[in-house]
Amino acid sequence: MWFSKPQEDVLKELKVNPRTGLSSQEVQARLEQYGANKLKGKPKKSLISLFFAQMKDMLIYVLLGAAIITLFIGEYVDAIIILLVVLLNAAIGVFQEFKAEKAIEALQQLTTPKTLVRRDEEVKEINSVDLVPGDIVILDAGRFIPADLRLIESANLQIEESALTGESVPTEKEAQRILDEPKTPLGDQANMAFMSTLVTYGRGEGVVVGTAMETEIGKIAKILDEEIDEMTPLQKRMEELGKILGYLAIGICLLIFVIAFFQKRDLFEMFLTAISLAVAAIPEGLPAIVAIVLALGVTRMSKINAIVKKLPAVETLGSVNIICSDKTGTLTQNQMTVVKYYTLDNMKELPREGSSLDAASQEKELMKTFVLCSDATYEHGQGTGDPTEIALIVLGDRFNLTKKSLNANHKRVGENPFDSDRKLMSTLNEEDGSYRVHTKGAIDNILNIATSALVNNQVVPLTEAMKNEYLKIAEEMSDDALRVLGAAYKDVDHLITSEEMEHNLTVLGMVGMIDPPRLEVKDSIRDAKLAGITPVMITGDHKNTAVAIAKELGIADSLAQSMTGAEIDEISDEQFAQRVGELRVFARVSPEHKVKIVKAYKSQGNIVSMTGDGVNDAPSLKNADIGVAMGITGTDVSKGAADMILTDDNFTTIVHAIEEGRNIYNNIKKSVIFLLSCNLGEIVAIFFSVLFFWPIPLMPTQLLWINLITDTLPAIALGVDPGDKDVMKQKPRDPRESFFAHGAALRAVIGGVLIGTLTLVAFYVGLREYGYTLGSATIPDDVLTYSRTMAFVVLAASQLFYSLSMRSATKSIFTVGFFSNKYLILAIIVGLLLQLMVISVPFLSSAFKLQMLSLRDWGIVLSLAIIPLIVRELFKIFQRKSS
Structure with missing residues (x-):
């Protein structure tokens, strides 16, 4: 490890003389050996490979099978819709993945375009991509570090490393230090400089020890380059559901066909019925509905500042x-802020906000020294330089002691720059014909060179008791995680050298600063x-x-x-x-x-x-x-x-985003359970009519029509249901819990059985009106058409009404607000109008083999259709009372 080796050993190992640098020939050889100083990314996937990757899903396979089957039975419109759903789902996935993987490109842009190096015994500016291990790099304030360096020279060098280490305060660098601890954290490696960090103060030189992917930034790039293909909980649930529905669809096809074979029914008609029911059993709109609900959720989240x-x-x-x-x-x-200031026996806390504050004359002298003894700038809310010094200038601004006005009235005529050994900085400023030294730095170092203190605007001798009091307060500030800086001054009547500045000072006080929450x-x-x-x-x-x-x-x-x-x-x-x-x-x-x-x-x-x-x-x-x-x-x-x-x-936005995420998942769950209830109702109606050798209550085309109505608008409307206000009072969902946890499966089964049973009841009522029963040997076509129309209306309308009860698993529709989801009300109205249209428009009713019902029978079918909603709401009341 470079930080644990002396400079001489590092230079010897890299075969470079720091006074001359590498020769052009050596640079070329090393460039061929190590490559360009540029971060590398993994090869990009083509759009075609991304597209086919999206197709590797059980539910997609089932949907494609359904499309082929619907083409075979002549339902071309339905087949096109299914294929469009599959393509839409894949396109969304491709777009998201294509846009997502930009991290490596961003890393490459972080590398510095130009850097100063010593080569062939002269200093020259080169492109940072041409740096090689062994290059001697010259550093000064304002320059980005172009590669990982072992420092060989440093003078008051400070480097801002927050982007790499997370520290808000620049790190002081000491080229001469040797660190023996093999696991020294990056933030403590005082003799190293790392790629893409920024020099904020001082100057230095370093030898390149790592370029491109061998730098600390490069290590991050390697981690980012790793494939992480872990599925989200929703993706796992959808994959699980897709497999279940796929196997269910195949099982239904086979079972109904086998039963029909032994019952000696018309096998072609039963084949079409079985296939239609299998298609109906799969909510082919599910991937699109999930994608739409998520996309609408993304839009809502963008309005609360979360992209x-x-x-x-x-x-x-x-x-x-x-x-x-x-x-x-x-x-x-992410900005150092003074929160406390202290003069002897007088501690004051600064309010978080406010400007033009008042202070006693002694306190103003303290702040005046801090502002004059700094090299940073701060204007119009923007600062340059060391964050600690910026905080001191902001402090002065709040007390109407601006850097600009103080510098104009107290011209700097000399200075003793900050040094990491002294931990002090001093300036000499002209004041009304005389001069004043302003010193800031570590309070213990100031106390060592001070002989007096300013107390109640009077200069008094500095006693041991006073020193102990200053140190005690400084320790208390440090315990509160504050960074402590002391200030002192002395007046002189003539220009003095930098060496003479830091003697016989008068202590003013100190400040405590922190990067505040x-x-x-x-x-x-x-x-x-x-x-x-x-x-x-x-x-x-x-x-x-x-x-x-x-x-x-x-x-x-x-x-x-x-x-x-x-x-x-x-x-x-x-x-x-x-x-x-x-x-x-x-x-x-x-x-x-x-x-x-x-x-x-x-x-x-x-x-x-x-x-x-x-x-x-x-x-x-x-x-x-x-x-x-x-x-x-x-x-x-x-x-x-x-x-x-x-x-x-804003961290607060994360909490709001989590609330939105919880509601979106709940809405997707509502849509899925609703779809499964609807599709189960269709299965129950057809399966039991086949099992007991009754006439089939719905034709294949009628099943597919109902499937299209209920699988689209109501399901999407449930997906955009207004959020539950109590969702953040619940614990986070266990990622391992089933999609059908907390009674969701039972709700789907109860809803589906009710819908299917009531469909059969409507079919039976229609037959009875003409004097026939379910067991009748022969039933005229016109009677079957009328009875199927009644079953057709009940199956669709009951599903539409039932969607209202799906808005909450425990709260009644009146508690959540009957009209609070206007989209759902609109979806129900549109669905009922479409049902009326297909029955009343002649060419549509002829195509679907339906006919207009009498006013009395409209009353019967609508009464039957509303029963699942009423039962579900009564069940909620029972749940609330028993809990």
Whole structure:
């Protein structure tokens, strides 16, 4: 490991002289050996291969079989509709997959176009893709790191690594350090610089030790490149349902045909009936309905600032019971903010919001020193430079001490730049003909070089008691995970050197700053917990800081609920998986740790959501059941790897999206159970008429017509049913539970048996009106036509009415609101009008062998049709009273 080797050994191993750099010939040779410094992605799949991949599904096979059968029996319109459903389903899948895999391309765009290197004894600017191991790279503020480097020189060098490590504060780099610990986290590798991080301060030089896929970013790219073909719970349910329906359809065909053979019926007529019933038994609109419901859900979610890239992710959200969230920029604001300031015996907390605050003159002197002793800028809500210094300038702005006005009135005439050994920075500013030194830095270092303190606007000697008090307050701030900075000054009457600045200072006080939590996140976390969802923080930041934020947000209660990346490495995967349920905070973790954490939760049967915005989050976003990227602060890499993007970077939106996901799954379930009830009703009516050697109550064309009416509009209307307000008071759905759990199968069976039985009753009533019974030997065609018309109306109308009771498994239609789903009411009205049209329009009634009913019989059939709805509503009342 490069960070554990001395510079001399690294340079010797890479065969390079840092003063001259590599020669052009050596560069060319190494370029051929190692390749271009460019991240690689897996070969793209063609649209044709993506299309055929979508066709590998049991339900699709059954639908294609149904299309062939309907073509064979001459139902060309129905065959076309089935084929269109199959093609639509495949096209949606192709589109989603084609758009989804953009993470590697985004990673490639992160590489820096140009970089400064020393080659052939001179410094030159080259394309970063031409870098090779052994190249000497020159670094200065504002430059991105073009490859992984072992630093060989550093002067006040600070590198912002939040996209890779998750730390919000730039890391101080020291080229001379040698780290012996073999498992040192990325954030602690002070002698290394990593590809795609940013130099924010100082300068340095480094030798390239890794390019392209051998960099830390490259390791992330490899993880993203892995195929993860795990199906979502909905896809598993649909595959399971498809197999059941496929086998059921084949079984029905064979059974009815065998029974008819032994009954010596007209085999061709029974063959057509069996085939029609098998087609009716399969809700061929199911894939399209699921896709439509999901697509409409995606549209609704976009209105609440959640952009879903993959349709199944909508449903997966409803199953989520673990939300793993990155800290920096997701739970926090990703900007250092001063929250407390202290002058001797006077601690004050800053309000989160507000400007033009008042302060005592001594406090203003404290802030004035912090603003003047900084190199950052902040204007119009945008800052440049070190985030800590930006926070100090923002502090000054809030007290009307702007950087611009102070610099204009107190010109800087000298400075002693920040140094990681001194941990201090000082500036010399001209003030009304005299000069003042402004110093900021570590409070203990300031106390070592100070001789006095400003107390109540009076300069007094600095005593040991005062020093202890300053240090005590600083320790208390640190315990609260605040970063502490002290300030001091001294007045001089002439220009002095930088070495003379930091002596005999007067202590002003100190400030405590933190990357604060987002204001709305605490409420969202509480809502998530009430919904049975466990929030977990995963960050590259230090343990104490992470736990302090987690406590404030309500994620964790104590330090015992946290674990560092180094501690994860010390235990086996099995031990970690057993312990992971007790933990709420993971600190100082690498990208590999994040993936390990997500996998550990998944191994315990959890459905895991991972949120994040940095490059370091991308592998875990991809491995999670649903990855959620931040749209504003998120990198292209994280967006490419995620299933969902939050356009407002608001953690609260995740909770709203989960609520939407739960309702969408419930709506899909309503549609499926409704379709199965309807189709079971058709099976019951036909199967029992064949079994008991009765006349067939419905002809093949009539079955297919009813199937088309009930499998489309009412099922889609149920799929867009308004959400249940109480859905977030329930626990997340167990991902292993059956699609027919909680009495869904029983509801489907009861509904189907009722619908089928009442269809036979209507058929029987029609025969009795003409003096015939179900057992009559010969029945005239006109009597059969009239009786079948009655059965035809009851079968369709009962299904349409029954859809109203499917809106809730426990609440009555009046509780949920009879007219709250206007689409369903419209679907029922349209369905009834279509039934009336096919009966009353001569050429349609002739084609379908139907005839107009008398007013009395319309009353009978509609009365019979409403019975399943009434029975279901009465059953709900019984359920509520018994629970």
